[in-house]
Amino acid sequence: MSSNFDHARDLVYGQDRDRYLAALFAAEATRPGLLALYAFNTEIARVRDLVSDPLPGEVRLQWWRDFLQGTEHGAANANPVAAALAETVERYQLPKTALVSMIDARVFDLYDDPMPSLNDLEGYCGETASALIQLGAIILNEGADPGTGEIAGHAGVAYALCGLMRALPWHAARGQMYLPADLLARHGVETQAVFKGETTPELMAALNELRSHVRHHLGRVRASVSQIPANVAPAFLPLALVEPFLKKMEAPGHDPLKTPVELSQLRRQWALWRAARKSRFHV
Numbered sequence: 001m002s003s004n005f006d007h008a009r010d011l012v013y014g015q016d017r018d019r020y021l022a023a024l025f026a027a028e029a030t031r032p033g034l035l036a037l038y039a040f041n042t043e044i045a046r047v048r049d050l051v052s053d054p055l056p057g058e059v060r061l062q063w064w065r066d067f068l069q070g071t072e073h074g075a076a077n078a079n080p081v082a083a084a085l086a087e088t089v090e091r092y093q094l095p096k097t098a099l100v101s102m103i104d105a106r107v108f109d110l111y112d113d114p115m116p117s118l119n120d121l122e123g124y125c126g127e128t129a130s131a132l133i134q135l136g137a138i139i140l141n142e143g144a145d146p147g148t149g150e151i152a153g154h155a156g157v158a159y160a161l162c163g164l165m166r167a168l169p170w171h172a173a174r175g176q177m178y179l180p181a182d183l184l185a186r187h188g189v190e191t192q193a194v195f196k197g198e199t200t201p202e203l204m205a206a207l208n209e210l211r212s213h214v215r216h217h218l219g220r221v222r223a224s225v226s227q228i229p230a231n232v233a234p235a236f237l238p239l240a241l242v243e244p245f246l247k248k249m250e251a252p253g254h255d256p257l258k259t260p261v262e263l264s265q266l267r268r269q270w271a272l273w274r275a276a277r278k279s280r281f282h283v
């Protein structure tokens with residue numbers, strides 16, 4: 001594989017270790033393409049962290065749209081992730097509309113607008129994490145749709161909701177709120193209190209409800225797990241970490257605004273290995 005794919009692999013290793021570790025269980029022939037997809041996801045997911053205000057972020061995201069639509073500004077070869085993604089898209093005939101939708105969803109990240117509703121939040125998760133799982137499954141199935149779209153939808157929502165709860169301290173510190181407004185209103189959570197780092201019973205109740213939604217989606221995946229072909233299971237493997245993360249959040253004394261929700265590297269690797277060693281994926 002070219003140095004472009006090496007760059008993509010190293011980026012995922014440094015920025016998205018869980019997906020990197022999961023990708024190691026993929027067939028060797030399809031692993032570079034999977035990591036190129038994950039590198040693209042890393043690039044668009046971290047745009048806000050790389051810019052000082054939304055406008056430069058919009059420009060970066062537009063570059064990726066133009067690139068996928070064939071009107072990029074500047075040679076794509078100058079961007080190794082873009083070059084690796086282009087080769088991957090062509091080889092596996094990935095739907096560019098799904099990739100563009102991933103970019104469009106990331107515009108929300110650039111601003112401090114409230115997430116209107118749980119339905120909107122699940123839509124955001126679907127266009128980002130769920131789409132990533134399904135596109136990864138297509139790569140692992142050598143470009144053919146493995147029929148996992150609905151399962152990927154539930155898996156991505158569960159994984160992303162868990163990730164957003166883990167990132168709550170970081171988002172709150174910069175005045176950004178992904179917890180949906182209808183959920184907050186239902187439990188009487190004051191957004192400004194969250195931004196000030198105040199953990200209240202109302203916030204705890206809202207997060208408890210959100211965890212129940214995560215488990216609902218996990219249940220839907222478990223009910224359909226037999227439909228996930230073994231060769232595409234690595235695209236779903238990161239989901240094996242969701243339940244351990246939820247249990248950390250529910251531990252006595254856990255403060256969702258001050259206590260990082262982490263698992264040791266060894267425990268993460270063990271959870272992924274344990275899931276991957278089965279003939280079919282289990283969560």
